[in-house]
Amino acid sequence: MPLVHPKIGFKLILCDAAQADPTTGKLHMLGAGWTVVGTPTPPHAVALMVQVPWDRANERLPVRVELLTGDGHPVLLPGPTAPQPVLQEAELEVGRPVGVAKGSTLAAAFALNIGPLPLPVGRYEWRAKVAEDEHSEFFQVMGQASGLPVSL
């Protein structure tokens, strides 16, 4: 085990829908790149394109995706007994395929599809952490339902 782990790289993309293909590591997306929505928010997705360095193959990489307010506090929605955060945790791990050159970057993917959210008007953040790397994507909730995510 090296003393310094090569950094995990990933991109966080907001889109209308996403699916991660476990066979190929590909990420299938629809309607990517929006930044403004109405409320309640339409169904949308958080997609992570993960680039795993060769030396971190066969390592379980913890993934955590959480919805936060614009000032960094967890968004809490009503639950059966108490308010609950909007988050998802998982683990990703990639192997070394046959014939891949030594040192190659290996692809992994994560997709989280979310139903309509009754979010008050304001600015929000989807924050994702993969191993020690962290990225955020912000979006704005406008005052009226727009049906679909819109870009202004």
Place this chain on the structure above:
Amino acid sequence: MADDDDFYEDDEPIEKIKALRARPYGLVTAPSAPRAVTFNLFPMCGEDWRSLRSSSQGEPACR
């Protein structure tokens, strides 16, 4: 520097040790966790978001 053979147990077969040393770099490996996962978080029927965090993974909102 200590002899490399000290790393191995005394009763370990020499064939096994030789095989370990001779293995090619960049073994083909199979992960124990998926390389790609998809989750779905949707509210259950009714007002409340039920089991938003875990049990709603992959389940439809309403049947």
